[in-house]
Amino acid sequence: MSPDGLNSFRAGPDETGRFGLFGGRYVAETLMPLILEVEQAYHDARKDPEFLRLMDYYLAHYVGRPSPLYFAERLTEHLGGAKIYFKRDELNHTGSHKANNVLGQVLLAKRMGKTRIIAETGAGQHGVATATFCALFDIPCVIYMGATDVERQAPNVARMKLLGAEVRPVTSGSQTLKDAMNEGLRDWVAHVHDTYYVIGTAAGPHPYPEMVRDFQSVIGRETREQIMAAEGRLPDTLIACIGGGSNAIGIFHPFLDDKDVEMFGVEAAGRGVDTGEHAAAIGGGTPGVLHGNRTYLLQDDDGQIVEAHSISAGLDYPGIGPEHSWLAQQGRVKYVNATDDEALEAFQTCAKLEGIIPALEPAHALAFVLRWAGKQPKEKLVVMNMCGRGDKDVFAVAERLGMPI
Amino acid sequence: MSRLSKRFAELKTQGRGGFIPFLTSCDPDPNTFKKILAGLPEAGADIIEIGVPFTDPAADGPSIQAAGQRALKAGATLKGTLEIIRDFRRTNNDTPIVLMGYFNPIYSMGCETFAKAAAESGVDGLITVDLPPEEEEELRVPVQNAGIDIVRLIAPTTDDKRLPQVLKHASGFIYYVSIAGITGTTSPTIDSIQLAAERLRKHTDLPLAVGFGIRTPELASAVSRTADAAVVGSAVVERVAANLDDNGKALPGLVDDVLHLVKNLADGVRINT
Structure with a gap:
């Protein structure tokens, strides 16, 4: 590469x-x-x-950094594969990265x-x-x-x-x-x-x-130090959700030149990339120009922007940051996706197993972890960016699940 | 001599400024738009500016946003707009047409393909709102090679240090954005336009058109005497909107009413000459 x-x-x-x-x-x-x-x-x-x-x-004193790097032991056990850490940016003041x-x-x-x-x-x-x-x-x-x-x-x-x-x-x-x-x-x-x-x-x-990216790279820099302290080596895999992609570029960027660290950016597939109702700019878009930059976009044949769809309001955007478009084209980061339903499932699994209610945004990253980590060897070290907490989503999810509140 | 140069030369001979109405392509529907377009020269439009609808018009105010949404709903496309202009040219070979739009529909068509198609349709000038000089080369080169003028937007925020760069490849005319803001909101004072015109004329010999916030025949008239032409957009587009039924369909009098407004504005520009 x-x-x-x-x-x-x-x-x-x-x-x-x-x-x-x-x-x-x-x-x-x-x-x-x-x-x-x-x-x-x-x-x-x-x-x-x-x-x-x-x-x-x-x-340090107001946001509460560094955020912990936490070994998600029960989730790891549940999936039976790779060893999973959460970078806990959901613990920041204001609840996200x-x-x-x-x-x-x-x-x-x-x-x-x-x-x-x-x-x-x-x-x-x-x-x-x-x-x-x-x-x-x-x-x-x-x-x-x-x-x-x-x-x-x-x-x-x-x-x-x-x-x-x-x-x-x-x-x-x-x-x-x-x-x-x-x-x-x-x-x-x-x-x-x-x-x-x-x-x-x-x-x-x-x-x-x-x-x-520079301001968010504090996430990746801390992760580097923390995983060295915990495991004595760099992680094998980084996973983060992507709307515009700020939390993902924040954790990825300090590792981009470590060629053995693989990275997955998880876009929102909404009702499925094939249905046209999704927010996966790389997975289902083409290059175009919107909001000041050239990048992958959801658009029709006339260059009109197509509305994105995701259960997560934070991922519901028809574009993606330009550096991600470049990293995708270079093949340095793999871009995958997770549907609304998969994210909802992951949201609940995380709450029950780890006592952490994630935001619907990182629930997409978690959904990929759920479907992928179990097939990986136990020695594999994975860090997923838990970039936001789910307090804001509790009512919407309860309603979607038909849960009386 | 291009249609634009010829038209500005004629205006100079007549000793008056020009009037440029702006309409959004295919607003409220392609057929009604074609009828308005066909009547514009007779109503007194010296140059016609056609907006190409885009889903995300970040430099436009509510009136032109709404016009774009109506047009897109009625099936407007960049390709369709060029076909309408081609039809217009069958009966009119004098009135210059300037396209104004955002880059993505052009980029999607391909800059070379667009330049060729636009020239063949009879487009004379192009304003791409979100393509500052720093980014325009990939479009400017094919467009100018095809014989279409690159009309530059200059804003109140464009300082003297930046002006030469903005003017470098400009042709046809200069479009001065009279206010720091979006289309159709606040109006400029004639004094501010006077000052801007004096400043710009130190840097360029190109004709100067002024737009954004020019809503009345009086202001259009004053602006056209200070600069070389006045552009009126939102007020014209609002007249389209005022002639729609509850379902957004054109009422029978729409075309006449819009052309009547255009005639009033055009007459304003012709008074005192």
């Missing part, structure tokens, strides 16, 4: 924001000067010891002198994280959320409001994450001078895919 003739899978993006064919800066001219300003500000910030000190401080990225971007926004924050959210995890740091740093914030998601993720809507954010339901298009992102871009175009847009996943125009 040779990454596009480069020596490393970790060198991207290039100075134009590309990972091979993918990535770039496909935004309206009004936003372009601002995008370049964000890029410059980020490249300055990451070299600034004070910025890095603040990151470390809040990650999203805090890692939002902290970095809100500190950057402050550094840039921006006085207003906007964000899009699907499941509400990114919105909650953004509302949280905006409360902490006293910055007004507006969260765009598809009207469909406002309904199915009601607990997170309440959380955001309690944290002082204004939640604006988006009723255009399919009323989910992609439309919330369109609305975020529209807001930003109209408020370029004072507003910073905190994008929640490793997608969007350059520098977002790179910046979000």
Whole structure:
């Protein structure tokens, strides 16, 4: 495997924001000067010891890092194959890996002198994280959320409001994450001078895919140290769910040049990739341009974006981060998928066996673990990123299972 | 001489600015749209701007978003839009047509294929909203080789340092986005347009069209005297929306009413000349 003739899978993006064919800066001219300003500000910030000190401080004392690497003994026993660890990013403050990225971007926004924050959210995890740091740093914030998601993720809507954010339901298009992102871009175009847009996943125009990946890579760096301490060697396999792909790139990236570490990204297959009702951009999409970057997308023959479907609002997105598209094309990461039903099954299995209620998003990664790990040798070391907790999903799952509450 | 150059030269001779109505292709349905299109030159459109519908128009306000959704529902495609323009050209060879849209439908068709098909259909200029100079080479080269102008968007945020890069490969005319915002929301002041026009004319000799937020005959008239042409989009598209029944079907008077509005706007531009 040779990454596009480069020596490393970790060198991207290039100075134009590309990972091979993918990535770039496909935004309206009004936003372009601002995008370049964000890029410059980020490249300055990451070299600034004070910025890095603040990151470390809040990650340790506020987010609660490092998150544990936990040997899932009962699940391992139940499946009878590979030895399974969970990287427990669901224990972060705000309940998911999203805090890692939002902290970095809100500190950057402050550094840039921006006085207003906007964000899009699907499941509400990114919105909650953004509302949280905006409360902490006293910055007004507006969260765009598809009207469909406002309904199915009601607990997170309440959380955001309690944290002082204004939640604006988006009723255009399919009323989910992609439309919330369109609305975020529209807001930003109209408020370029004072507003910073905190994008929640490793997608969007350059520098977002790179910046979000860097902030999320703390997951992989910790995993590396923790597995060395626990097992004295690197893992054989990493597994993470993928919507836009920020938790996955966060755990994968520090290991990309360790050629013996195999990686699986698990996309949401919804009702099945064959049914057309899914959110598997790599599994069932083709390259295109949306939301500022070139990447794999669900689209029709005319280049119109097709609505995604997943039981998980956080994976219900017709695209994927551009670095994943490149890693797929290079064959470095294998992209697989799990259906709504498989994720629901995994959700329940994890709760019963490990006493951990996962979010529906990592339940997709777990679903792949359930179907795959039992066939692997016992010596095989696997780390799955448990990127969010399922409190927000409890009511929706109970309803789906016909459970009286 | 291209249709666009010829038209701007004619406007100069007449001593007035031009009027450019914007309509979304196939809004509210392909047949009604064809009828509106056919009547636009007579109603006073100097240049016609046709929006290619896209599911995710991140630079557009509610009116043009809704128009795009109506059109997509009625079966609009990029290919179908080019066929409609080809038909229009059978009876009109003078009025320039500028396509405005987002990159993905073009990318999906293939940049080379699109450029060839668009030129054959009689498209004169292309505005790709989400393709800044940094990303446009793969489309610009085939499009310009096919003889179509690349019309550049310039925003209030485009500073003097960036302007030369944005103007480098521009042709046909310059489209100044009059406000930092999305289409059809807030309106610019004529003073801000005056300042922008003075600034831009130091950097380019290309004609200058101004759009976003131009809604009334008065503002269109004022803008066309300050710049070289005024674009009116959302107000025209809203007139389409006002002539739909509860099921979104065109009411009998739609075409006449839209053309009537276009005529009012066009007359505004012609007054005081």
